[in-house]
Amino acid sequence: MTTPWTTLVGAGTLAGALDRDDLVILDCRFSLAAPEAGPAAYAASHLPGALYAHLDRDLSDHRKRGGGRHPWPDAADFNARLGDWGITQARQVVAYDDGDGAHAARLWFLLRALGHEHAAVLDGGWARWTALGLPTQIGVRDVTRVARDGRFDESRLLNASQVQAHLARGGMLVDARARGRFLGEAEPIDRVAGHVPGAVNRPYADNLVEGRFKPRDRLAREFGELLGTHDAADVVAMCGSGVTACHHLLAMEHAGLPGAKLFTGSWSGWIEDPARPVVTGES
Structure with a gap:
């Protein structure tokens, strides 16, 4: 049985596991100054098979008031988004960004608080991946939507x-x-x-x-x-x-x-x- 990644995963280790059937990679690149820069960067190039997670639209709930600049989403909404990405409880999720890992860590903790243990952040993110000359791609892969539930701790x-x-x-x-x-x-x-x-x-x-x-x-x-x-x-x-x-x-x-x-x-x-x-x- 493959040992799950639960905190960090190195670029070389992830590169060697891109063919895993249970793997879901989420691109969390985002800029507070230019909120659409992340989606544009994703469209230009991303890790093979990666899907895009937007800090404002997917990892926060701006319909809420009184929860700060990035209000924590409701469990039902976040479960629905995970379902859109085909993320069952058994999936190994890896998140990355092009900064210092903070946006990817937000996704990691959302998953952890929901009880999803098999979640990790790519150590060094996009910068480390590209510095090593590891493969990238354009285009969005097909995803089979799944139903899921669960509550935040x-x-x-x-x-x-x-x-x-x-x-x-x-x-x-x-x-x-x-x-x-x-x-x-x-x-x-x-x-x-x-x-x-x-x-x-x-x-x-x-x-x-x-x-x-x-x-x-x-x-x-x-x-x-x-x-x-x-x-x-x-x-x-x-x-x-x-x-x-x-x-x-x-x-x-x-x-x-x-x-x-x-x-x-x-x-x-x-x-x-x-x-x-x-x-x-x-x-």
């Missing part, structure tokens, strides 16, 4: 009120945004700068070296130092809108620290209520 998905209660109990909140945004020194996206009182900062880029995830033992050591006496299951990750925080959830699970949770609305959801406290600087 709501215990791993927190809203702002639940985050406040989590912090009041002494839980840990890790903000994955860049240091300048966390401190409130710069805010290029949201209308309010700063961070949630009680949060600690680890930029998600710290999980990478030369565009790939750090070795698992190094990640385990770094997260161990960050967590201190906290268990991984007592950690909630956040970012600007619940996307790049998934990079931490992936890195932690790869490091043998599973069970951390996501503040789905993250900073953009927190500041939707002006009554919620905001701090800047090192406080």
